[in-house]
Amino acid sequence: LAKTTQPISMDSYEGQEVNITCSHNNIATNDYITWYQQFPSQGPRFIIQGYKTKVTNEVASLFIPADRKSSTLSLPRVSLSDTAVYYCLGGRGRDDKIIFGKGTRLHILP
């Protein structure tokens, strides 16, 4: 499983674009990068997954450079309800179990 490093916390304002970068220097060739979101007292929720270049869905975009040693989760025009912890995960461990780190606590201000 790839070891990931991401900021412990970030603040932003409503309407702004938020970019959260994650480092995964030892990511393996067949590893995917996956991001989850967790609201207080709720289970984590899958946001987006990618292997390389750019992936976009209705929630976010994920940018992965050619070397795949990092990735950036981009949340367009955030609102107060985007306040949550965001987890960057890399790997395809045995049975693909997820190992969560501490994540990035994103706080959106009015």
Add this chain to the structure above:
Amino acid sequence: EPEVTQTPSHQVTQMGQEVILRCVPISNHLYFYWYRQILGQKVEFLVSFYNNEISEKSEIFDDQFSVERPDGSNFTLKIRSTKLEDSAMYFCASRDLSTLYGYTFGSGTRLTVV
């Protein structure tokens, strides 16, 4: 959108008592998991379950813990003799053969041991 359902949402139990936490995974999913999150800490892996048996478990998942899929739909976590430090949110998760769409987690059961 399909959901993973967990019951109860909150359980209070006395130390030393047995508890069973219940989960109904998404019907066509094949892999099942339990995680826990102690207040203010990170989400920790407990156990994975596939083909009616445990495929992997963490150090946390000691002899006090067991899992079962008794009837093909429910997936349960039993703690035989609860301790104060078992107080946490317990999350069930499931996924299908492909991991392209990640895991689906339930809303959790808050277990409080007094």
